[in-house]
Amino acid sequence: MEGMCFTKKEDLQFALQGWSIINNVEYVIVASNRQKFTVVCAQSGRSDRPCIWRLHAGVSKRLGGIWKISSMKNQHTCATPILTTGHRQCNSQFISYFILPSIRRHMDLKPREIIGQIEAKFNIKVSYMKAWDARRKAVKIVFGSWEESYRTINLFMDAIVFSMPETVYKIQTSENHRFERLFFSFGPSIKGWSYCRPVLCLDCTFLLGKYRGTLLTAVGFDANNGLYPLALAIVES
Ligand SMILES: [Zn+2]
Known part of the structure; x- marks a missing residue:
């Protein structure tokens, strides 16, 4: 009004x-x-x-x-x-705003669930592609874009070093400044490592974001047999 x-x-x-x-x-x-x-x-x-x-x-x-x-x-x-098949204003931008609270709660909200939410609330069937696109836009609103995140990774790491001065990190880029690898270990993790058992476990997991890669982890065990993350790295697949 x-x-x-x-x-x-x-x-x-x-x-x-x-x-x-x-x-x-x-x-x-x-x-x-x-x-x-x-x-x-x-x-x-x-x-x-x-x-x-x-x-x-x-x-x-x-x-x-x-x-x-x-x-x-x-x-x-x-x-x-x-209208049950579509509405001019029910575009991916509108849907991305509508699902923001859900995306904040769980990032892995599926396009099928988005389609269900829109149908339950507005009685409109949206396509899988539109739901997928809305999800991409909502993730961008909440977390920023993939490109921006990679572009500002050194600022992010510097901020961590500022708040945890013992932290170490190294970013490796190609000749044209393209991100290749990141290694980091938080200051408190380095300090606490001397109280852990002298065992280091190496593992990796695949990254499932827009830009694939592998997350490497070096994990120790503390005196309570709890997992103790020491260092992490992001490398190519
Ligand atoms: Zn009118």
């Missing part, structure tokens, strides 16, 4: 998409930039009985740069049959 405020444009879009899906109406975007966002009913161009619903939102300088719905003119007069 008019006067509603949102911290970010994405929040406004998510609310509007959800509202449109639940009310079984669709819209098209007429203007969208950093300052304003205007949509009209998808049935506005109908020659026989156009629906003249329209909504305008913009950044409010007076309210410190938040997004505000400044006008919502008229009611939807379009009579759309109940």
